[in-house]
Amino acid sequence: MSYQELVKSVTPKENKWKNLIVAFLSGGVIGAVSQVLVSALGVEYMMVIWIVLASILTGMGVFDDMVDKFKMGVIIQTTGFAHSITASAIDYKSEGFVTGIGSNCFKLAGSVIIYGIISAAVLALVRGIL
Amino acid sequence: MLIIKSFIFTGVVCLIAQIIKDNTKLTSGHITSLFTVAGAFLGFLGIYDKLIETFGGGASVVIMSFGNALYKGAVELGILQMLGKASVGIVTAVLMGFIISLVFKVKD
Numbered sequence: 277m278s279y280q281e282l283v284k285s286v287t288p289k290e291n292k293w294k295n296l297i298v299a300f301l302s303g304g305v306i307g308a309v310s311q312v313l314v315s316a317l318g319v320e321y322m323m324v325i326w327i328v329l330a331s332i333l334t335g336m337g338v339f340d341d342m343v344d345k346f347k348m349g350v351i352i353q354t355t356g357f358a359h360s361i362t363a364s365a366i367d368y369k370s371e372g373f374v375t376g377i378g379s380n381c382f383k384l385a386g387s388v389i390i391y392g393i394i395s396a397a398v399l400a401l402v403r404g405i406l
Numbered sequence: 407m408l409i410i411k412s413f414i415f416t417g418v419v420c421l422i423a424q425i426i427k428d429n430t431k432l433t434s435g436h437i438t439s440l441f442t443v444a445g446a447f448l449g450f451l452g453i454y455d456k457l458i459e460t461f462g463g464g465a466s467v468v469i470m471s472f473g474n475a476l477y478k479g480a481v482e483l484g485i486l487q488m489l490g491k492a493s494v495g496i497v498t499a500v501l502m503g504f505i506i507s508l509v510f511k512v513k514d
Contacts, residue, residue, distance in 0.1 A: 292428050299424035300417040307416025307464030311409045314463035320494050322463060327495065331502035335510035348423035351434050352441060353416065353467045358499045360435075365507035381503055384435050388469065389496065392442040392476045396488055399450040400480035 295347055302349030310353075323354055330355035334362040360384035412464025415457070419468045438469050445473025 277285075306326075313322040333339040339359050342350050350356060361381050368380035382389065423437050432440075445468075448454040454474040458465040465471060472492055480488035489496070 290428075295428060296421055296424050299420040303420025304413035304417030307461075307467060308409045308413040310416070310467040311412035311463035314466060315408070319463070319466050322466065323495050324498050326467065327498045328502055331499070331506045335506035337510075347420075348427055348434070348437070349420045352420050352423045352438060352469055354469065354472070354495060356434070356438060357469060357472070357495065358502060361499045361503035362506050365503045366510055366512055369507050369512070377504065377507055381500070381507075385499070387435055387439045388442050388472070391439045392446060392473050392492075393488065395443040395446040395473065396449075396476035396480045397485050399446055399477055400485050400488070403450065403481060 298345070299347045299349040302346035303352065306350065306353055306355065326354050327358040330358040331362040334359045335366065339363075357385055357388060408462040411461045415461035415464035416468060419470070441469050442473040445470030446477040447473075449474035449477035 310322050310326070313325060317325075330339060333342070339350070339355075340363075343359075351359075360383075364383040364385075365377045365381040368376040368383075370376060371380075419441070423441065426432060426437055426440075427434070445454060448457070448470065454465070454470070455478075458471070458474075472495060475491040475495075476488050479490040479492060483490045
């Protein structure tokens with residue numbers, strides 16, 4: 277058996293179809309609950325509730341397990357954004373308030389904010405020109 | 407009815423993200439950034455507000471709505487004031503991230 281074959285036989289196979297179904301269902305549940313929250317409390321409170329919940333679950337270490345199980349189903353929403361900030365803040369806490377939490381909490385969320393702002397600025401400029 | 411539509415919309419968005427994740431080398435960070443930019447672009451085309459109208463909360467909870475909110479802020483309030491509508495998410499996430507990091511430690 278060649279080395280590649282050995283590696284292939286030992287690597288656990290991820291069931292892609294199962295991943296897709298799980299991502300669809302877990303994402304769907306979050307979407308449905310969001311709609312309930314929006315009609316009961318409004319969009320802003322819906323956001324706040326998800327962010328608070330995701331941050332607390334991240335702090336308790338539950339969110340990482342959820343990411344393992346539900347994959348992109350919990351990442352692509354606002355929950356994933358909140359998770360990335362809280363997770364980085366906790367991970368770098370030991371390096372201090374400024375060099376640890378302060379300079380690392382946007383480690384992952386930073387790219388969402390930066391490219392969101394840049395694309396919005398460019399598109400708004402384009403709209404102004406047209 | 408809107409609840410079912412929300413379920414389907416968010417589900418499909420997550421499904422697309424999962425397909426991208428499984429078949430490319432892009433990380434979750436790449437994919438969320440990509441979806442944010444896509445949301446701004448859909449806002450630019452005037453599509454995203456219609457999506458929110460049609461699919462309700464499901465369209466507001468995905469990260470694409472962040473991009474859309476930035477674009478709408480840039481148009482309505484001015485480019486330098488664009489955070490207007492998107493501010494809720496950022497500020498809440500920062501406050502919670504800081505508070506939680508004070509309370510919890512890294513899980514072993």
